[in-house]
């Protein structure tokens with residue numbers, strides 16, 4: 168097994184990724200290459216001045232800039248480190264801690280996300296295209312040992328080897344290699360077959376990371392191929408998670424399985440006969456059993472996009488969004504404004520409820536149009552007459568699909584500080600189980616209280632599928648082009664506590680309950696913050712007061728990341 172590199176090794180060029188990311192640092196398309204290079208050099212020296220000595224090693228700065236250079240640069244729009252590729256493949260070291268890490272916090276927080284957005288001079292277009300970068304924070308007796316590492320997916324390895332994109336990513340389709348172009352393997356029937364067999368799809372598992380009940384740790388994305396096992400201590404890639412159930416020919420999966428100590432639930436969308444398979448896998452097994460199938464209600468060609476879903480104690484809540492997979496857009500080489508999807512509100516929006524035990528769909532209701540990436544939680548409740556109603560909460564983007572395009576890197580890089588982030592809220596669905604045709608969608612808490620941004624959520628995992636009170640998520644302090652605050656939402660009292668510091672971009676606040684806790688919010692919230700000055704740190708907030716209890720600073724800047732998990736030390 169290869170050992171992780173030290174800071175000293177990292178200073179050598181051997182481990183530093185190619186400099187083809189130069190253009191990534193700037194958003195202003197009008198500047199020419201020479202200007203970009205000059206800005207890059209100045210900017211890197213500026214970062215080096217601002218962050219610690221160790222960080223200087225990372226970015227390999229030769230000299231501090233002169234004052235006029237700094238002033239010139241201050242006035243320019245520089246790319247926030249949140250949207251800049253990681254500067255090296257891997258790093259490991261101890262972090263400097265300010266404050267006090269609770270001694271009960273023993274274990275590893277892992278975060279996945281796209282962290283490298285360029286290869287061989289090609290700059291990726293969308294946040295979701297970047298190559299998976301795992302970050303770990305290992306908490307041990309009040310100390311924090313941390314690191315990051317690029318996931319060795321086939322997509323990343325091939326891109327490195329051939330110096331170009333080789334698989335279809337979220338928004339990008341590879342161009343044919345010039346020497347093969349007369350045969351053009353990326354056109355016609357061959358390409359359709361390669362797409363539908365999954366061959367040309369990415370396995371770049373850059374979205375989430377989960378710990379299965381049996382202890383295996385898996386990185387995931389929406390392609391089934393993108394299910395990859397990793398070692399949570401070394402961050403090494405172990406290999407593909409091989410499903411032995413014959414369900415992998417349906418190339419797509421939800422990026423957010425629901426995992427407990429005993430089982431994993433997920434959804435497998437069916438692009439040919441629009442619908443979803445609801446599947447369950449026992450801890451220790453690689454075989455998913457199909458519990459039931461939901462048939463799409465709408466007459467559209469594709470099923471609704473399903474990034475995540477929800478469960479209650481007895482039911483699985485399956486969303487059918489009006490934002491639908493589009494086979495037509497899947498086959499297009501160039502992205503459409505909605506990428507692989509299309510917006511079909513005229514065909515209706517639905518939610519389906521399946522019994523976990525029998526696989527029978529017990530409710531299928533039409534609801535107002537909605538757009539969500541992330542369900543927060545769901546539970547069974549009683550209505551005023553005592554009849555069962557399902558409550559399902561999600562981060563809802565006011566049925567506005569613009570959020571998908573807002574996550575284009577050019578937009579993120581060029582609109583920093585502008586108030587262009589579309590509004591979002593906590594959407595609460597009420598789904599009656601009495602055969603009603605319609606469900607309701609309400610705003611759970613006045614969105615102004617969390618700055619009208621709401622995504623990247625977590626809850627106390629002990630309340631999964633149960634009544635619950637607290638949601639931790641990214642909110643906003645306006646003006647902003649991206650969620651820039653951490654919010655604790657009390658959905659019962661309808662109160663919100665926000666954490667915000669100027670120029671910071673925090674990733675998903677992840678709640679870890681204190682062992683033995685009685686109160687739902689007794690625990691800590693972990694988030695990794697990318698700073699405007701090019702640095703980054705992990706922050707720990709008290710789950711109850713939402714006050715900062717500690718921060719642990721990285722000697723370099725980490726980009727934004729998506730979802731995390733907690734691996735307790737036994």
Ligand SMILES: CC(=O)/C=C/C=C(C)/C=C/C1=C(C)CCCC1(C)C
Pocket residue numbers: 294295296335336337368369373374388389390419422497507
């Ligand atoms: C990072 C994130 O949240 C989502 C990633 C989604 C991906 C990688 C989706 C990939 C897809 C293709 C490459 C073609 C087929 C459709 C789809 C699943 C959207």
Ligand SMILES: CC(/C=C/C=O)=C\C=C\C=O
Pocket residue numbers: 374540570591620621622623650729
């Ligand atoms: C980062 C994000 C949305 C932020 C907007 O408010 C969505 C990420 C989705 C994938 O996990």
Ligand SMILES: [Fe+2]
Pocket residue numbers: 374422423474540541729730
């Ligand atoms: Fe997600």
